[in-house]
Amino acid sequence: MTPFVRLDGVSKRFDAAVAADGITLAVERGEVLALLGPSGSGKTTLLRLLAGFEQPDAGRMIIDGADVGGLSPARRRCGMVFQHYALFPHLDVGENVAFGLRERGRQGGRVAVERQVAAVLALVDLAGFERRRVQELSGGQQQRVALARALAPEPRVLLLDEPLSNLDPALRERTRRELRQLIKRVGITTLFVTHEQEEAFDLGDRVAVLAAGRLEQVGAPEDLYERPASLFVATFVGGANVFRGAAARALGGADGQVAVVRPEAFRFSDIGIPGVVKERRYTGAAAFYLVDGDRGERFEVLAAPGAARVGDRVFLETAQVLLFPEERE
Amino acid sequence: MSSAPSRGFRRALPRALLTLLLAWLVLYPIVVVVVEAGRGDAIATFLSRGGEWHALWASLWISLASVVLAAAVGVPLAFLFEWLEFPGRRTLGSVIALPAVLPPFVGVIAFLFLYGESGFVARAVQHVLGLERAPWRLQGAGAILLVHAYSMYVYFYLFTRAGLAKLDASMLEAAQALGAGRWETLRRVTLPLIRPALAGAGLLVFMTALGSFSAPYVFGGGFRVMTTQIVATKLNGELPLAMVETVALAGVALGGLLILRRTEGDDILVALGKGTAPRRRAIQSAGGRALATAAGWLLALLLLLPHLTLGLVSLVPYGTWTTEALPPVLSLVNYQRLFGEPERLRPLVNSLWMAAASTAAAVALALVAGALVGRRRPGRIPWRGPIEGLLALPWALPGTVFAVALATTFSVQHPWALRWVLVGTVVLLPLGLLVRNLPLTGRAVLAGFRQLDPALDEAAASLGAGRWAAFGRVTLPLLRPALAAGASLAFVAALGDFVTAIVLYTYDNRPIAIEIMSSLRLSELGVAAAFGVILMGVSALVLALGARR
Numbered sequence: 001m002t003p004f005v006r007l008d009g010v011s012k013r014f015d016a017a018v019a020a021d022g023i024t025l026a027v028e029r030g031e032v033l034a035l036l037g038p039s040g041s042g043k044t045t046l047l048r049l050l051a052g053f054e055q056p057d058a059g060r061m062i063i064d065g066a067d068v069g070g071l072s073p074a075r076r077r078c079g080m081v082f083q084h085y086a087l088f089p090h091l092d093v094g095e096n097v098a099f100g101l102r103e104r105g106r107q108g109g110r111v112a113v114e115r116q117v118a119a120v121l122a123l124v125d126l127a128g129f130e131r132r133r134v135q136e137l138s139g140g141q142q143q144r145v146a147l148a149r150a151l152a153p154e155p156r157v158l159l160l161d162e163p164l165s166n167l168d169p170a171l172r173e174r175t176r177r178e179l180r181q182l183i184k185r186v187g188i189t190t191l192f193v194t195h196e197q198e199e200a201f202d203l204g205d206r207v208a209v210l211a212a213g214r215l216e217q218v219g220a221p222e223d224l225y226e227r228p229a230s231l232f233v234a235t236f237v238g239g240a241n242v243f244r245g246a247a248a249r250a251l252g253g254a255d256g257q258v259a260v261v262r263p264e265a266f267r268f269s270d271i272g273i274p275g276v277v278k279e280r281r282y283t284g285a286a287a288f289y290l291v292d293g294d295r296g297e298r299f300e301v302l303a304a305p306g307a308a309r310v311g312d313r314v315f316l317e318t319a320q321v322l323l324f325p326e327e328r329e
Numbered sequence: 330m331s332s333a334p335s336r337g338f339r340r341a342l343p344r345a346l347l348t349l350l351l352a353w354l355v356l357y358p359i360v361v362v363v364v365e366a367g368r369g370d371a372i373a374t375f376l377s378r379g380g381e382w383h384a385l386w387a388s389l390w391i392s393l394a395s396v397v398l399a400a401a402v403g404v405p406l407a408f409l410f411e412w413l414e415f416p417g418r419r420t421l422g423s424v425i426a427l428p429a430v431l432p433p434f435v436g437v438i439a440f441l442f443l444y445g446e447s448g449f450v451a452r453a454v455q456h457v458l459g460l461e462r463a464p465w466r467l468q469g470a471g472a473i474l475l476v477h478a479y480s481m482y483v484y485f486y487l488f489t490r491a492g493l494a495k496l497d498a499s500m501l502e503a504a505q506a507l508g509a510g511r512w513e514t515l516r517r518v519t520l521p522l523i524r525p526a527l528a529g530a531g532l533l534v535f536m537t538a539l540g541s542f543s544a545p546y547v548f549g550g551g552f553r554v555m556t557t558q559i560v561a562t563k564l565n566g567e568l569p570l571a572m573v574e575t576v577a578l579a580g581v582a583l584g585g586l587l588i589l590r591r592t593e594g595d596d597i598l599v600a601l602g603k604g605t606a607p608r609r610r611a612i613q614s615a616g617g618r619a620l621a622t623a624a625g626w627l628l629a630l631l632l633l634l635p636h637l638t639l640g641l642v643s644l645v646p647y648g649t650w651t652t653e654a655l656p657p658v659l660s661l662v663n664y665q666r667l668f669g670e671p672e673r674l675r676p677l678v679n680s681l682w683m684a685a686a687s688t689a690a691a692v693a694l695a696l697v698a699g700a701l702v703g704r705r706r707p708g709r710i711p712w713r714g715p716i717e718g719l720l721a722l723p724w725a726l727p728g729t730v731f732a733v734a735l736a737t738t739f740s741v742q743h744p745w746a747l748r749w750v751l752v753g754t755v756v757l758l759p760l761g762l763l764v765r766n767l768p769l770t771g772r773a774v775l776a777g778f779r780q781l782d783p784a785l786d787e788a789a790a791s792l793g794a795g796r797w798a799a800f801g802r803v804t805l806p807l808l809r810p811a812l813a814a815g816a817s818l819a820f821v822a823a824l825g826d827f828v829t830a831i832v833l834y835t836y837d838n839r840p841i842a843i844e845i846m847s848s849l850r851l852s853e854l855g856v857a858a859a860f861g862v863i864l865m866g867v868s869a870l871v872l873a874l875g876a877r878r
Contacts, residue, residue: 014707014708015708051787051791052790052791053787053790072790072795072796073787073790073791074790074791074792074793074794074795074798074799075793076791077793078791079791079792080787080788080791082784082787082788083784084782084784086782086784086785086787086788087788088785088788088789088803088807089807090803090806090807099789099792099794099802100792100793100794103792103793103794103798149788149792150791150792153792153793159791
């Protein structure tokens with residue numbers, strides 16, 4: 001099966017900063033791909049390149065078999081939800097949603113447009129909100145109007161720029177669930193940008209990790225966590241104990257290698273690396289332990305709540321060590 | 330990418346063209362005047378005549394004194410209305426801004442009718458004291474300053490109120506908690522915080538007073554400031570000398586602008602605070618409240634007197650009012666003549682079409698500038714500096730300077746130098762008004778563009794709207810308030826213009842202000858006042874429309 005969206009060696013520089021460095025990436029039809037990375041990693045730029053708001057310096061972008069590089073944003077048929085939603089303040093909810101329908105010149109005139117607006121608003125659970133002013137909606141409602149507006153003209157690809165970052169933490173998790181259900185129901189190919197690993201893992205079928213404009217790894221959440229392709233991915237995705245030099249060698253690393261151990265991969269034991277428990281942070285099902293090693297290392301260990309107490313002398317053992325070559329900064 | 334240079338060129342071309350057009354409109358005439366002033370021996374003449382130095386000095390000190398007087402009236406009023414609560418505060422607070430709807434020249438003749446030697450006040454005093462002649466003459470520097478203080482304190486009043494409204498109450502409370510008394514807080518916290526507002530108002534008053542023409546023209550008598558000196562020299566036919574005077578006045582204006590700009594500082598201080606403005610303190614004692622209210626209404630009446638006077642005089646038929654304290658006959662005959670005789674209606678029609686055309690053109694240029702360089706965008710925007718600078722330049726120079734510059738530039742036929750003979754045609758005055766309007770529409774429209782969220786444009790594009798559709802369906806509707814505000818200010822300024830007109834008008838496009846002047850010469854006070862009332866009414870109407878959200 002040929003991918004629905006394909007980026008092929010896409011590069012983009014802003015003055016001195018490299019925002020995209022030869023990115024090659026494929027997204028299947030109906031797939032949800034998360035673009036995950038720290039701020040400045042170029043993930044939003046990638047979205048904007050695809051939408052046509054920025055022009056790449058090099059590379060090709062293909063949607064549904066056609067090169068879209070020469071198309072204006074208006075003709076790419078990419079639905080975009082902006083970070084701050086960018087709802088038109090001079091239009092009401094219905095007019096916002098109808099904006100793209102009118103632009104595409106749908107047949108059937110006003111009645112058909114209104115029917116479609118009603119249908120899309122019902123899809124995002126805002127039925128009957130047509131004549132409301134966008135300013136009087138809550139953040140969550142605004143987000144859904146933005147989603148409805150993007151979906152209304154039936155785009156080929158849905159692009160979401162940090163779709164949940166403007167919501168209360170309490171609302172975020174619920175909205176995330178609803179968003180996932182909605183996207184799957186519509187079945188639209190989706191790329192979304194986030195800097196939160198939990199969001200990426202929860203929403204994305206696959207996750208693309210970006211750092212400094214480079215694509216570090218693409219894969220299912222399990223792949224990223226268990227088989228990270230680089231030290232950056234290993235430390236950015238999930239908790240990680242990082243060891244260099246003698247400590248890395250003690251864990252089986254060769255010279256110049258960096259060893260990474262997940263907190264839950266350590267086990268308290270009778271043999272292994274000696275140390276003293278300095279802190280214990282209880283989280284319910286488990287507890288995090290901060291252990292000071294005898295040779296000055298620090299370890300973070302995730303274990304059963306009763307596995308050790310502060311001040312205990314412990315030995316740490318692990319079977320799962322991830323080894324990477326040292327990265328030059 | 331082989332198309333990159335051509336794309337860059339296509340992007341730069343409209344901006345370069347706009348820059349050239351603006352430069353031709355606002356910068357080129359100034360350059361022409363400077364160059365022509367340098368020819369011949371006009372500079373030597375200027376330097377050797379004492380009158381020239383007197384006029385230049387008079388312009389400077391009148392302007393500075395106007396700043397002091399306007400501040401002395403406007404700042405205390407602003408504190409009063411922003412910090413104290415008393416009955417009628419809201420109504421009075423807006424009445425107090427009324428001098429702003431009086432076009433300069435109309436304000437001046439209203440003062441003439443009111444406080445002039447045959448005005449109401451003088452007649453009343455004469456009547457009461459049984460004097461033979463008028464008790465005073467409204468002339469010279471004092472009269473000019475009186476008019477300036479009346480019409481320009483509004484800037485200080487409005488700016489200071491805006492500055493006070495932005496203050497964070499917790500900052501004043503912090504000062505008091507640290508042991509500062511009320512005066513101490515005012516001196517060490519409040520005044521420094523509103524300094525940018527005060528400096529902004531000061532700059533505005535200085536520039537307005539320096540360019541003021543109507544008051545010195547009507548009340549100056551033998552007392553000349555540079556603006557009236559220039560026009561007088563030009564009427565005398567000493568064109569080279571008029572150009573040197575023009576350059577000298579422009580120099581003073583730019584120098585003043587540079588010096589005052591430096592004192593303005595920045596707004597960061599105020600932006601730091603995010604809290605709410607201090608609560609208004611109600612005046613406690615009943616006597617104090619009554620006094621404040623009474624004083625407030627008295628002040629409002631004083632401020633409204635010029636408007637009322639104008640209305641009253643406009644009802645006086647020609648030749649019916651001689652020595653009485655109040656006019657004995659009132660009728661609408663002046664208005665009937667005005668609207669009944671096509672020849673008398675002409676100035677009104679002229680002013681309306683010239684104001685409308687120059688405003689429309691200024692708005693269009695501002696919109697083009699905004700669309701090309703006004704949007705918020707990361708990084709440096711090429712051409713933005715020159716375009717914004719050229720749009721603002723006419724504000725930095727007195728109207729007389731531009732009028733003379735345009736008259737000079739467009740008095741010869743040199744198409745290769747982009748100069749044509751426009752003097753004596755009806756297009757030159759509207760062109761001059763357009764130049765004067767550019768800063769007003771430019772500032773409003775550019776501010777409007779800067780407030781637009783760039784994501785809105787992108788949202789429209791991603792929904793399938795092309796560039797023009799996005800402009801029509803998103804940008805323009807969102808800019809409407811800014812456009813209305815800028816256009817109404819420009820229209821009112823052009824409608825009431827006198828400075829530009831007196832240099833550039835022809836018989837065929839003579840505007841209202843010129844007609845008022847000729848009516849006064851013929852002692853047709855009623856007709857002059859009726860024109861003034863109409864001007865005032867249209868101005869107030871347009872300003873109200875422009876302020877509507």
